[in-house]
Amino acid sequence: MALNLEEAKAHLREHGWARIPSVLSKEGAAHTLDRLWKAKEASEANGEDTFQPILDPNSANVRVFYLPELDERLRDLLTHPTGIELTQSVLGDKFLVSNFSANIARPGAQSMALHSDQSIVLPEPWQDIWAVNVIWCLTRMTKENGATLYIPGSNRWTRWEDVPPNAPDLLVPFEADAGDIVVLDGRLWHTSGSNVTSDEDRAILFAYYTAPYMRQLVNWTAKLPKELQESLSPELKELLGLSHIGYVVHGDLTYMADKYPKASPSSAPTRGNV
Template sequence: MTTRATLPAPTNDLERAEHDLEEHGICAVTDVLEGETLRAVKDGLYAAAAADRTWGREERFAADYAHDETNQRVWNVLSRGPVFENLAAHPTALRLVRSRLGWPMLLGNLSANITGPGGGEMMVHADQRFLQEPWPAEPQGANAAWCVDDFTVDNGATRFVPGSHLLNRSPRPEDDTSSVPMEAPAGSLVVFDSRLWHQTGFNRTADRRRAAVFGWYTRTMYRPQENWFLSLDPAVVQFASEELLVLLGYKTYGFGMVNGRSPR
């Protein structure tokens, strides 16, 4: 398998980011979240994670990690505060994801992953592994990953196998799955297509956590990971923008009509 040795560098040029996403299957845009907005996202996420621990709802994925259980998943962050609604339908995220998936599309999930000190690496995988191979030539989904903290090689920045999206399949035992960390400052947005192999990095720090919020988007023929109709806070739908209603499947584009008409 032939791959690129490096990942495209983070940029604040959206046209450059679109080019990187098309060519390399990944791009990183800096300074998308800044100041009070970034602080609100960070405070809201860590508060939600702490609440899950307090109430015994903490989710860990020891089976997918090689070393220990320090990684915490926070599901359905869309229901954890209005600041996360803004991430799900953020103009920069939608512009980049739409460049690969078109419109309309669906939001399959909005969750977060927090890796703590000593947190182990996740297995190398592609998010499109739910599809039977051979895969279509175009990605069927994409992730918009929000860097809540600085992403560094030491604190477990997500690692990618450059060029792996061009193979249009999941990794196999005989593949070279050497991965490269995508390092980016807090407030950056990393978008990558569903064919690109990746893994959570190894957090080698003694006292730093690394958090990210992941928006998972797909073409409209795929069911969401999260059952929004059962799990979503009704207030989110009540005050949702038209774009967010489309993403959640509350329009004909998503799950069909209601009595012959588009819902809402």
């Protein structure tokens, strides 16, 4: 379902996903895909494995992790206004980049585990949206070439026991064009599809944002070279959690005297550590 931005926000909140068409032009998507393949080569040169048996059944699934380290064009997508606005619509103004990676399903790629993004990082119950995945489609995404499969309505599941035995029968594909984005509620259950084509790659990026009180999957302070960290924009530094102090998301820091002006000073504690 292709939606305008306001419709997409409502659809994301209600159904756990939304697709926005043509966020990148076809040329922009193709250029970004070329940069991704170069990032893959750089990642392997850095000693990173691009096949992860814990995630994928075979090496036809190519994983490229730590994208902010590898390419400026890819980094820029993390602050793209469309992705940011949709994420803010469910997570609020303050959130962090937990991970930013790529999955290229080449012919012969098979499905990974069925999961929700929150289920693998947080204990149940999952009662609210604490994570958002913005999928950047650099190629078209179809059932045949390994489109992400999801279970409609599964964003309402709050426990493992809610996942039914016939879950595989409920999966349907996200189909999208190159340049589209698909935004997922962190509670939506999904998996990668199988690429049954003979000659077509399916290349997507996952910009994974989380509530600021969740620990990030990647410690960007440890991973990114110091000189790269210093070159980043203030916005990206904040999103990556590179600030020396964390967010104060909620709370009332009004002074006691202003908050409770009628209280007697004698009622203040006289002992203890406060």
